[in-house]
Structures are given as C-alpha cells and as structure tokens.
Amino acid sequence: MPFTRNNAWNHGGTFDNPDLLWYAKGVGALQSKTLDDQNSWWFFAAIHGEYITRSVPAQYSWDTIPPPPNVPVTPLPAQSVIDEFWNQCQHQSWFFPPWHRGYLLAIEAQLRSAIIDLDGPEDWALPYWNYFGPDDQYRIPPAFTETNLPDGNPNPLYVDARYGPNNDGNVYVDTTVVSEKCQQNTIYTGSNAVTPAPGYGGSVTSFNHGQGLNGNLEANPHNLVHTEVGGGIPSRAGLMSYPGTAALDPIFYLHHCNIDRMWASWNAQGNSNPTDPNWLNGPVAVGARAFVMPMPNGTNWTFTPQDVDSLAQLDYIYEDLITAPAPVHTLAQRLNKLGALTTEALNTENMGTGTNSELVGASEGSLELGGSGLKTQLRLDSDVRKNVSDSLFKASEVDIPDLIYLQIENVTGSLDANILTVSVNNQLAAHISLFGLLDASDKDGQHGGTGLSFTIDITTIIDDLHLENKLDADSLDVSIYPNNIPEDESINVGRISIYREQQG
Amino acid sequence: MKNSKQVTYAINLVILGVSTVFWIVILFNPGSVLPAHHSPAGGNEHSMASHEMSLHITSFPGMMAYWILMLLAMMMPKLIAPVQYIYERTFKRKRFRAAVLFLTGYILVWGVAGVVITILIQTLKLRMPGSFAPAILGGLIAIVWQCSPAKQFFLNRGHYHRPIAAFGWAASRDVGLFGVMHGVWCVGSGWAIMLFPMLLPYGHHIAMMVVALIMVSEHMEQPQAPRWQFNMRLKLLRIVIRQTRIRTS
Numbered sequence: 001m002p003f004t005r006n007n008a009w010n011h012g013g014t015f016d017n018p019d020l021l022w023y024a025k026g027v028g029a030l031q032s033k034t035l036d037d038q039n040s041w042w043f044f045a046a047i048h049g050e051y052i053t054r055s056v057p058a059q060y061s062w063d064t065i066p067p068p069p070n071v072p073v074t075p076l077p078a079q080s081v082i083d084e085f086w087n088q089c090q091h092q093s094w095f096f097p098p099w100h101r102g103y104l105l106a107i108e109a110q111l112r113s114a115i116i117d118l119d120g121p122e123d124w125a126l127p128y129w130n131y132f133g134p135d136d137q138y139r140i141p142p143a144f145t146e147t148n149l150p151d152g153n154p155n156p157l158y159v160d161a162r163y164g165p166n167n168d169g170n171v172y173v174d175t176t177v178v179s180e181k182c183q184q185n186t187i188y189t190g191s192n193a194v195t196p197a198p199g200y201g202g203s204v205t206s207f208n209h210g211q212g213l214n215g216n217l218e219a220n221p222h223n224l225v226h227t228e229v230g231g232g233i234p235s236r237a238g239l240m241s242y243p244g245t246a247a248l249d250p251i252f253y254l255h256h257c258n259i260d261r262m263w264a265s266w267n268a269q270g271n272s273n274p275t276d277p278n279w280l281n282g283p284v285a286v287g288a289r290a291f292v293m294p295m296p297n298g299t300n301w302t303f304t305p306q307d308v309d310s311l312a313q314l315d316y317i318y319e320d321l322i323t324a325p326a327p328v329h330t331l332a333q334r335l336n337k338l339g340a341l342t343t344e345a346l347n348t349e350n351m352g353t354g355t356n357s358e359l360v361g362a363s364e365g366s367l368e369l370g371g372s373g374l375k376t377q378l379r380l381d382s383d384v385r386k387n388v389s390d391s392l393f394k395a396s397e398v399d400i401p402d403l404i405y406l407q408i409e410n411v412t413g414s415l416d417a418n419i420l421t422v423s424v425n426n427q428l429a430a431h432i433s434l435f436g437l438l439d440a441s442d443k444d445g446q447h448g449g450t451g452l453s454f455t456i457d458i459t460t461i462i463d464d465l466h467l468e469n470k471l472d473a474d475s476l477d478v479s480i481y482p483n484n485i486p487e488d489e490s491i492n493v494g495r496i497s498i499y500r501e502q503q504g
Numbered sequence: 505m506k507n508s509k510q511v512t513y514a515i516n517l518v519i520l521g522v523s524t525v526f527w528i529v530i531l532f533n534p535g536s537v538l539p540a541h542h543s544p545a546g547g548n549e550h551s552m553a554s555h556e557m558s559l560h561i562t563s564f565p566g567m568m569a570y571w572i573l574m575l576l577a578m579m580m581p582k583l584i585a586p587v588q589y590i591y592e593r594t595f596k597r598k599r600f601r602a603a604v605l606f607l608t609g610y611i612l613v614w615g616v617a618g619v620v621i622t623i624l625i626q627t628l629k630l631r632m633p634g635s636f637a638p639a640i641l642g643g644l645i646a647i648v649w650q651c652s653p654a655k656q657f658f659l660n661r662g663h664y665h666r667p668i669a670a671f672g673w674a675a676s677r678d679v680g681l682f683g684v685m686h687g688v689w690c691v692g693s694g695w696a697i698m699l700f701p702m703l704l705p706y707g708h709h710i711a712m713m714v715v716a717l718i719m720v721s722e723h724m725e726q727p728q729a730p731r732w733q734f735n736m737r738l739k740l741l742r743i744v745i746r747q748t749r750i751r752t753s
Binding site for chain 1: 505506507508510511592593594595596656657660661662663664665666667668669670671674724726727728729730739740742743746747750751
C-alpha cells in the first residue's frame with residue numbers, strides 16, 4: 001500500500017489536519033538533533049544548501065538567523081562528510097526535478113521514523129501546499145503561522161524570517177504573478193510552440209555545470225514561490241529566499257512536494273522524461289558527485305534520476321494530480337494570428353522544435369538595477385532582425401515562424417529576495433525571481449561568479465509588433481522593475497539580449 | 505540561449521582536431537617542420553658545450569614558437585567551454601572572429617609566461633646539464649602548489665564568464681579581455697605543473713601529455729572553497745570510465 005501525500009489545506013490547513021500536526025512534531029524531533037547528526041533537521045537543510053562553511057555577507061549567515069528556529073552552526077561534521085552530503089541542490093539544471101524528488105523521499109522517511117517513535121501514524125506522508133488551489137489555498141496553511149502547538153508547546157513550523165510577498169509577514173502566493181503555465185509544456189528539455197526554451201525540466205547539464213538556465217517548472221512557479229514566501233526586509237532575508245537557508249523553513253518541503261506533484265501530473269498528462277543516458281544516470285555520468293541521502297536506518301541512499309523518474313516505481317501517490325489543463329492548437333492560433341491558413345491536422349504532434357538560436361540584438365554595456373528600476377533600449381542588428389521579419393511574413397505550417405526570447409544575462413548581486421517585472425515596449429513579458437543570485441555571484445561557487453541568466457519567451461509581443469508594423473525600428477524598449485531593492489543598493493545586469501530560435 | 509547540437513559538436517570537433525594536429529607535429533615532427541633543438545626543454549642529452557651550441561643554433565623566437573605550439577596542443581581542449589559561451593553570446597557572422605580574438609588574448613598571456621619559463625629553464629639547464637635536481641625541485645613545488653588554496657582560487661576564477669558586448673569595438677574588447685583574463689587564471693593555476701615536465705632531462709613529451717590531461721581535467725571540476733587539500737581532480741578520467749560503462753552496458 002503506497003503512502004498518500006495529501007493536500008495541506010485539508011481541515012482548513014490547521015492543526016486539525018493530522019498530517020500537519022504530526023509534521024510539526026516530526027520537525028521538532030529532527031530539530032532536537034545536532035548539526036553533525038546526519039538525521040537532523042539542520043543537516044538536511046545543509047544538504048540543500050548552507051551558509052556556514054561558505055563565505056557570505058553576515059546577514060545571510062546561519063549564525064545571524066533570528067529565532068525561531070534556533071539554528072546551530074556547530075558542531076560541524078567531518079570535512080569528508082560535508083564534501084559528500086552538503087550543498088547538493090540542483091538548480092539551473094535538468095536534474096532539478098529528480099534531485100528534489102529524492103531529497104523529499106529522504107526527509108519524508110526521516111520524519112516518518114521520528115513520528116512513529118512519537119507514537120504517530122505509521123502511514124504519515126508529507127503534505128503538499130497547492131497554492132493554485134481554490135479559495136484561500138493561495139495562503140500559507142494557518143498551522144505555519146501559529147506560535148504554539150495545540151498542547152501549548154512552541155510550534156516548530158513557525159519561522160520568524162518568513163516575510164511574504166509584501167515583506168510584512170503576511171505570507172501568500174500571488175497567483176497573478178506565479179502560475180502553472182509550465183504544465184502546458186510538452187518537452188522536458190528543448191523547445192517547441194508550447195514549450196519555451198530551455199524546456200519544462202531544464203537545460204542539459206554537461207560537465208560544465210555553471211552556465212545553466214532555469215527550466216520552466218523551476219522558474220515559475222518554483223523560484224517565484226521561494227521569493228514570495230521568503231521575502232526580505234533591509235536587515236534580514238527570508239529563509240525561503242536563499243538556497244542556502246531555504247530548507248531551514250518547514251514550508252520548504254510542502255512547497256517542493258507541490259513542485260514534485262506538478263512534475264508527476266505533467267508525466268500523467270503523457271509527457272515524457274529524458275531518455276538520454278546522461279540524464280538517467282545523473283551527474284555521475286559527467287564526472288560530478290552522486291546524489292546521496294542519509295536514511296533513518298543509518299544507511300546512505302545513492303540514487304540517480306532513473307531511480308525516481310516515475311511514481312509507479314516509488315511508494316507514494318498524491319491525493320490528486322490536478323493542474324492547469326493543457327491548451328490545444330496553440331501553434332494554430334499563432335499561425336492564424338499571423339495570417340496563415342491552418343488545417344485540422346495541425347496539433348502538438350507536428351509542431352516544430354527549436355533547432356538553432358541566434359543573437360538578434362542587445363543592450364549597450366552592463367546596467368545597474370537599483371530600487372527604482374531601469375529602462376533601456378536594445379539595439380537590433382538590422383540583418384538578423386530582417387530574418388525574424390521574414391520568418392513571420394512566411395509563417396505557415398511548413399515554415400514555422402521563429403520563437404523570440406529576451407535574455408537577461410550575467411545578473412550578479414546578493415539581493416535574492418526580489419521579483420523583477422520585465423516589460424518589452426510597455427508589454428508585460430514576465431516576472432522573474434532572483435532566487436540563487438547570491439550563490440551564482442560567488443566567485444568560489446558553482447557559477448564561478450558568472451551570475452544568473454534568464455530567458456523569457458516574448459514571441460507574442462514580437463508577433464504583435466510585427467502585425468502593427470513596428471518591428472522594423474531596429475530597437476526595442478525594455479524596462480525592469482524590482483520589488484525589493486533598497487535605495488542604496490543595486491544589482492548588476494551584464495547584458496540584455498534578444499534571440500531568435502528557428503523552428504525546424 | 506544554448507548553441508544547437510550541430511554548433512556544439514562543430515566547436516568540439518574543430519578544437520580537438522586542432523589540438524591533435526599540434527600534438528602530432530610536436531611528437532613526430534612530420535616533414536621536419538620544426539627546427540632541430542626547438543624545444544626549450546630539450547638539449548640535456550648533450551654536454552654543456554653542445555647545449556650552448558644548440559642555444560646558438562636555435563633562436564629564442566624559435567623556442568617561443570615551439571612553446572606556443574605546445575601550449576595550443578595542451579590547452580585547446582580546456583577552451584571548449586569559453587568558446588561555446590562566446591558563440592552563444594555573439595552575432596552569428598562574428599562568432600569565429602570573436603573566438604580567434606579570445607584565443608589571441610589567451611595566448612598572449614601564456615606567451616609572456618613562456619618567456620619567463622623558457623629563460624628560467626635554459627638558465628637552470630645551462631648550469632646543471634643532464635641533472636634531475638631542477639626537475640625534482642620543480643616537482644616538489646608543483647605538488648605543494650596543486651594542494652594549495654591559491655591553486656583552487658585560480659581554478660575557480662577560470663569558471664568566470666564575463667558579459668560580452670554585442671556591437672562594435674566593445675565586443676572585440678570584451679572577448680579579447682575575456683581571453684587575457686582566462687589566460688591569467690590559467691597561468692596562475694597551471695604554472696607549476698607546466699614547469700615540472702619542462703625541467704625533466706628526458707621524456708618531457710610524455711610528461712607534457714600527462715600534464716595536459718591533468719590540466720584539462722582539473723578545469724572541468726566544479727569551483728569550490730579554496731583550502732589546503734590533496735585532490736587529484738580526475739574528473740576527465742571519471743567521465744571516460746562512466747561513459748564507457750554507460751555506452752557498453
């Protein structure tokens with residue numbers, strides 16, 4: 001009998017929901033263990049990421065986190081243990097979904113073991129927070145905002161440094177910003193008419209891991225939810241806003257449980273995971289370290305994506321797998337809009353796939369993004385821009401028009417707790433989260449200080465400009481507004497570019 | 505945006521191909537394209553008098569040309585990642601030119617380092633012809649450097665990929681600077697291990713091949729916090745073993 005992961009909002013998301021009550025007790029049990037105990041709450045948080053051994057500005061370090069929780073920074077495990085287990089989280093990578101699935105399975109096993117020791121239910125499973133659910137489900141379940149458990153003891157689910165989207169302690173997910181649009185994608189890695197690059201699950205991660213792009217599931221909703229829930233105030237960052245503190249907050253695992261549910265739902269819709277051996281075998285295939293988790297029986301579980309790429313081979317199910325319905329004939333709608341005739345036979349099966357990308361234009365030099373935002377003009381190369389126009393003029397079922405992307409490149413800084421609103425020619429292009437910015441800007445980190453880069457699909461905006469005969473201007477206006485940069489601080493944007501992606 | 509598979513494979517093929525050709529020239533000297541006693545590491549099989557003669561016969565520019573040839577043979581494979589990056593960030597018609605500018609900047613730095621290393625090696629070999637003492641000392645220095653936090657510092661900086669302007673001279677400046685700085689970090693991390701085989705009285709070609717594999721491999725490792733550590737950094741070997749298993753299972 002598989003374990004069932006249920007909706008955290010059952011019973012109103014309060015401690016009347018036994019899943020949440022026992023989760024709180026289990027978290028408390030793991031928090032009572034020491035940092036160097038491989039079964040402790042703290043050790044598991046460090047498996048995702050930590051700011052104890054890594055050099056970061058003081059306000060992000062674990063030893064300055066305001067309680068609760070009382071986060072320990074000693075005793076450290078042996079260096080060999082740190083090297084094997086800590087800072088494993090996979091971001092800007094096609095390993096993002098499978099690594100986090102294995103991570104959830106391990107913490108769930110640890111919690112279940114602790115809950116059973118407390119005479120709790122033997123079939124306990126992690127609940128998920130479906131912030132896209134009806135009614136108040138966009139709000140954090142109330143059990144996480146109580147300072148005490150029903151028995152009067154401190155509530156381990158309560159966290160001080162959790163500020164919410166408006167940085168006022170009111171924690172919810174703004175579903176006008178965060179969406180489950182990625183569920184409409186049909187390709188795990190790559191692009192087609194309904195899947196913007198780099199694909200649902202993320203870009204191929206080769207031996208050179210540092211230059212990856214967020215997959216569509218990772219960018220939105222995953223990253224945006226991290227930033228909205230965590231938030232940050234000038235002197236303090238929300239735990240959820242930074243990869244090196246996120247897993248200290250108990251809401252982290254409910255969020256990731258929902259991300260995992262969305263991946264399972266995406267597969268249940270008939271979409272396939274990669275079959276490339278370099279994905280199936282995990283980063284070990286390209287010489288990197290293995291995914292490994294401590295289990296409650298004292299063993300270590302080393303796993304690969306192929307061990308976790310289907311719920312059918314695992315011992316849990318979800319209460320429901322309902323997400324946004326997939327649209328039909330999106331390519332047909334685009335072709336019709338561009339004036340091309342389409343046939344009934346046109347469907348997702350014969351959509352083109354992205355084959356080759358090419359730079360169309362870019363900003364001049366690097367840009368500083370302060371609290372008041374920035375506006376800049378992108379200069380387009382006239383020859384390449386004409387190729388884009390030709391592609392749109394010739395649009396047909398045979399000549400599938402280009403997809404167009406805005407790319408914000410080499411973004412560096414330390415202010416992860418920000419959501420950027422990006423517009424092109426005054427049309428909203430996307431909201432992007434800076435989750436992971438500090439780590440990507442660390443010169444001794446995985447990105448070597450190169451920073452984060454973001455791709456935004458602006459095909460619809462370019463189509464509209466083309467139809468309004470405004471695409472021949474050889475320039476585009478781009479504006480970026482952050483929601484949480486203090487007046488005296490800024491982040492750096494290396495370049496903003498436009499790319500075309502030919503469809504073959 | 506990432507390069508297409510075709511572009512990615514083409515870059516890999518050209519770079520590895522050029523490296524292979526240069527290795528063949530160095531190892532087999534087909535058609536005697538290289539003059540006698542071309543290598544700054546060579547000549548120790550002779551007496552001091554004959555070594556002085558070899559220095560007389562072979563010009564310093566000739567030695568430097570050999571140095572650059574050897575450098576390209578050894579280092580081209582580790583330039584695949586930055587060249588891929590340059591191709592992603594540059595207008596299609598300017599990609600090759602940008603890659604050449606990057607390479608020029610990179611070679612320039614190693615060229616300057618080569619002058620210093622060549623003079624040092626020639627001086628040592630002139631004073632101690634046929635002796636293993638310089639190589640033993642150089643080997644010890646290389647081992648200490650390989651374990652040092654400074655080594656890791658330079659390796660980490662080699663993973664930094666700077667923003668590249670799209671238009672005009674700024675684009676050329678940025679790829680050139682990228683090459684220069686990539687060269688600085690590469691020299692910083694690799695000077696000691698490069699020096700060791702050059703000091704060997706015999707068999708420096710074989711030693712150079714081993715060093716090339718180590719240097720390519722260590723640049724493939726993820727950046728990590730600088731600290732004293734004994735780390736062989738054998739990622740390339742791990743990849744070969746794992747990929748062989750995957751493809752044959």
